[in-house]
Amino acid sequence: MAMVLAVPAALLAQDGTSPPQLMRGDVSGTVGWSNANRSEFADYNRWRSQAAFSLAGGWYWTDHHATRIELAATTKEHVYTPEPYVFPGNPVIYVSTQRHFATRRLGVVQHYQFRRNEWVHPFVGVGVDAVWDRVSSEQDPVYAYDPVTRQPRLIRSAVNLGERTSVSARGVLTAGVKAYLARKAFVLTDLRVGVGRRRVEDAQWRFGIGADF
Numbered sequence: 001m002a003m004v005l006a007v008p009a010a011l012l013a014q015d016g017t018s019p020p021q022l023m024r025g026d027v028s029g030t031v032g033w034s035n036a037n038r039s040e041f042a043d044y045n046r047w048r049s050q051a052a053f054s055l056a057g058g059w060y061w062t063d064h065h066a067t068r069i070e071l072a073a074t075t076k077e078h079v080y081t082p083e084p085y086v087f088p089g090n091p092v093i094y095v096s097t098q099r100h101f102a103t104r105r106l107g108v109v110q111h112y113q114f115r116r117n118e119w120v121h122p123f124v125g126v127g128v129d130a131v132w133d134r135v136s137s138e139q140d141p142v143y144a145y146d147p148v149t150r151q152p153r154l155i156r157s158a159v160n161l162g163e164r165t166s167v168s169a170r171g172v173l174t175a176g177v178k179a180y181l182a183r184k185a186f187v188l189t190d191l192r193v194g195v196g197r198r199r200v201e202d203a204q205w206r207f208g209i210g211a212d213f
Helices: none
Strands: 025-037 047-060 065-074 077-085 093-113 120-139 142-146 151-156 159-180 185-195 200-212
Touching (some): 025 185, 047 093, 093 159, 120 185
Antiparallel strands (some): 025 200, 065 093, 120 159
16 A cells, blocks of 8 residues: 555546546466465364465456456465374374465456556456365374383384375455556455355455556
8 A cells, every 4th residue: 555655646647538548458466365274184273374476367348347367376384183093902092194285276257347447446356266276294103102111112103195186166256456556557455265165265365566458
């Protein structure tokens, strides 16, 4: 917002007799904060924070309607969960499992803006994402108490459980504000929510810059 308020007063002047020509397309990039729902791994602290990045291009069909295609990714985050391990002659042992996860996505979103491409205007959007969710897992070594030596004894070394990638489709809801710094340069901020079949999968708050062409 500081960037927006710093725009010279001359840029605020609008020609009341003829609205500015509509730009046909734009490109933009964003960085932001993503909060992902990982309740399948954790019983508590289910929402995990990650940095998010995106590149997008849009095409304006009318003064108010635009279709945007977006490539996005998040940084890798991890979560620890306890899992039971049964060793003969010993009570159930809970082993710490560490899972690392990151996502890549390709999205198509239909935007509606409430004003023409001028100064400041809000927008909303709805669309769909194809999401590649990559998860790798590792389990810590397993120790058991040895009553003879009265010392912990290693009964299983650390295990790498490998990596898996799943692909899914998610609905997208977004709302934000776009503000021009010059005739073809703008800044934007938006809130973007991904919705799965039974739950909200992630929420992102993003900031970016872009240009019209």
